[in-house]
Amino acid sequence: MCKVEILIADDHAMIRQGVRSLLSRNSQWNVVGESVNGREAIQHFHDLRPDLMILDISMPEVNGMEVAKHILTGNSDAKIIILSMYNDDDYISKCLEHGVRGYVVKSETGDQLEEAVQTVLRGDCYFSSEVQKSILKHYSGNSRKKATDSDIRLTAREVEIVQLISEGLTNQEMADRLFISARTVETHRANLMKKVGVKNAIELVKKVDQLGLI
Secondary structure: OOOEEEEEEOOOHHHHHHHHHHHOOOOOEEEEEEEOOHHHHHHHHHHHOOOEEEEOOOOOOOOHHHHHHHHHHHOOOOOEEEEEOOOOHHHHHHHHHHOOOEEEEOOOOHHHHHHHHHHHHOOOOEEOHHHHHHHHHHHHOOOOOOOOOOOOOOOHHHHHHHHHHHOOOOHHHHHHHHOOOHHHHHHHHHHHHHHHOOOOHHHHHHHHHHHOOO
């Protein structure tokens, strides 16, 4: 079995060493390169074509959000996890708009990063507990807006799916909770995002909250 190739991009040597050490616990993961600035990260991505990139936001020359935007514009299937000290929903939203698959705050445990890598590699999105708290706290503190489109209605099952997404559950975890298949969960998610007019799970939770659909 071929090993999963991972690129680490962070301007702090201690962070890169720590992430490399964490990833080395899994014999199927192989760190193929380390980048110390944004320009290098872009070049290394194109040269190495890793299966996944772990990327910091605050980096010299080109910041991580611009790196992600550049890479994902031409490689929409690229798997990128942001590992950052910033836990601000503006940063998070911008990263999601670019197509980033995961976001973990550096102050959290290594287990969360490890779980993020596993989740993103299997095709799902992962947002650590602190990231979810930041987003949901921000939006729950705002006044809810009434739905402007009276045609938007959520079924009981769709309400359950949105609530479980807000808890950070993966497709398989939701499937186990609801006693349905992971494929059925994915179908519900796709239908929900199309119905509400969003592109990812975090935007879905935000929009449903804003429109007061639950």
